Amino acid sequence: MTVTEARVDPAPLTVADTSRQRRLQALGIACGLAAGVWLGAAEAPTKLVTLGLSPVVVSLAMVFGVFLARWSLPALIQGTSYIRADFREAPHLIVWSVLAGALWAVANTLTIFAIRDVGLSIAFPLWNSNSLLGILWGVVLFKELHDADWRRWVGVIGGALLMFGGATVLAVASSAHAAPGNAMRGVIAALTAGVLWGTMYIPYRKAYLTGMSPLAFITFFTIGELVTMTAIAVTFSGGVVPLWRELHAALPVLFWLLLGGFVWVIGDLFQQYAVKYAGITRGIPLSNTNQLWGLAWGVLVFAELRGSSSALLSQVVGGSVIMALGAAVIALSTVSRREHQRWQDTAAREAERYGVDAGFTRARAMGQEAHATTHRRSWLDWAIVCTATAVLVAFAVVARAPQIHARAGWAAALVVVMLVVAAASGTALWRTTRFS
Amino acid sequence: MTARDDAKRARVGSVLRDAQFWIPVLVLIGGLAVLWWIR
Numbered sequence: 150m151t152v153t154e155a156r157v158d159p160a161p162l163t164v165a166d167t168s169r170q171r172r173l174q175a176l177g178i179a180c181g182l183a184a185g186v187w188l189g190a191a192e193a194p195t196k197l198v199t200l201g202l203s204p205v206v207v208s209l210a211m212v213f214g215v216f217l218a219r220w221s222l223p224a225l226i227q228g229t230s231y232i233r234a235d236f237r238e239a240p241h242l243i244v245w246s247v248l249a250g251a252l253w254a255v256a257n258t259l260t261i262f263a264i265r266d267v268g269l270s271i272a273f274p275l276w277n278s279n280s281l282l283g284i285l286w287g288v289v290l291f292k293e294l295h296d297a298d299w300r301r302w303v304g305v306i307g308g309a310l311l312m313f314g315g316a317t318v319l320a321v322a323s324s325a326h327a328a329p330g331n332a333m334r335g336v337i338a339a340l341t342a343g344v345l346w347g348t349m350y351i352p353y354r355k356a357y358l359t360g361m362s363p364l365a366f367i368t369f370f371t372i373g374e375l376v377t378m379t380a381i382a383v384t385f386s387g388g389v390v391p392l393w394r395e396l397h398a399a400l401p402v403l404f405w406l407l408l409g410g411f412v413w414v415i416g417d418l419f420q421q422y423a424v425k426y427a428g429i430t431r432g433i434p435l436s437n438t439n440q441l442w443g444l445a446w447g448v449l450v451f452a453e454l455r456g457s458s459s460a461l462l463s464q465v466v467g468g469s470v471i472m473a474l475g476a477a478v479i480a481l482s483t484v485s486r487r488e489h490q491r492w493q494d495t496a497a498r499e500a501e502r503y504g505v506d507a508g509f510t511r512a513r514a515m516g517q518e519a520h521a522t523t524h525r526r527s528w529l530d531w532a533i534v535c536t537a538t539a540v541l542v543a544f545a546v547v548a549r550a551p552q553i554h555a556r557a558g559w560a561a562a563l564v565v566v567m568l569v570v571a572a573a574s575g576t577a578l579w580r581t582t583r584f585s
Numbered sequence: 586m587t588a589r590d591d592a593k594r595a596r597v598g599s600v601l602r603d604a605q606f607w608i609p610v611l612v613l614i615g616g617l618a619v620l621w622w623i624r
Binding site: 252 | 593595596597599600603605606608609610612613615616617619620623624
């Protein structure tokens with residue numbers, strides 16, 4: 150390991166810090182929007198379930214892609230020495246990150262069942278109700294919106310109600326889109342996934358109030374994902390051998406699912422920076438604009454609603470627009486200085502409870518480093534990056550294009566949007582926080 | 586028992602005494618139950 154370290158005290162909060170907080174919040178909002186674009190695209194490969202793959206095989210393959218990305222991207226961007234240093238500051242967060250990963254794995258599997266039963270366009274906004282629960286946890290557990298004025302409360306609560314209204318419109322539409330029995334099961338699966346993901350923001354916020362970098366948090370997060378998903382897949386498939394047979398039979402399309410998992414991680418990374426710098430109450434609704442991008446992929450690329458009645462189309466589009474409006478209203482309810490002070494109080498309590506250096510917590514909340522530390526990439530980092538790349542290439546070599554109707558022109562246009570948004574947000578993150 | 590072991594045990598104790606820890610744990614159990622039911 151190549152780390153040199155010298156202690157420096159973070160500067161006390163000043164007017165300049167308030168200006169930086171505003172800049173960080175704008176960054177968090179940009180990250181939330183970027184997350185929406187990438188998370189929306191990541192659901193597209195799950196369309197493969199219509200080819201007859203088992204939902205748990207789809208989810209396991211996606212989680213394996215997620216695992217590759219959650220280790221290779223941090224190794225490439227910051228290096229594993231940075232990750233080790235973060236967990237030395239707050240080792241208790243290993244438990245929280247593994248728990249969050251387990252919640253993600255179960256929620257992701259439920260979404261595959263939901264897509265199978267009610268379709269991507271319907272299921273997507275239903276599980277995106279997770280932002281409502283996220284707002285609740287943000288207010289109750291982390292004092293978000295405390296000391297905020299009435300306009301911000303109205304903005305967040307009004308936006309949440311709009312989102313709930315949009316979700317209701319879409320749930321009603323679902324009964325016309327699928328057989329009644331399947332529709333009920335699909336709606337329950339999607340809403341339960343929303344509860345799991347909404348609760349997953351508790352560990353997220355816990356970690357980021359403490360000061361951890363998202364790039365460190367996701368490395369142990371993915372161990373929780375992979376272990377939970379493997380256990381679910383083995384149990385549901387009837388053992389290791391039947392699961393292996395299913396995976397082997399799905400070999401030609403596994404690459405696309407791995408790719409979906411990889412794309413999800415990029416979106417999730419932006420989402421985690423959004424939670425860190427804009428809070429749950431603002432960051433999550435913004436990242437839930439992935440509903441619109443998911444709708445765009447479903448309708449434009451996969452022609453999912455082709456042949457549907459105009460009434461059903463109106464319901465789906467209307468419900469989606471209402472939800473997006475709600476998210477926008479919430480996002481525009483900016484964090485005041487007094488509310489920021491409450492965030493800092495909560496962070497200080499977290500640091501005290503778990504014996505974390507208050508200087509570390511305070512500096513990281515400002516997107517800065519508590520230590521003048523130099524981290525260089527080691528052979529281990531390059532080994533992780535090369536291994537992940539080799540695995541993806543190996544699956545790509547044996548992959549064949551899925552036999553599913555897709556419009557290449559629309560897919561290419563959406564991919565261009567994804568790349569532009571990621572480059573802009575990634576550059577802003579690097580310049581402002583060095584990905585801390 | 587080393588000081589390091591003591592520190593580890595104290596950290597685990599802090600996590601288990603943290604009420605916020607049990608919310609995600611209970612939701613995870615509920616989610617697994619729903620998954621089992623709909624599979």
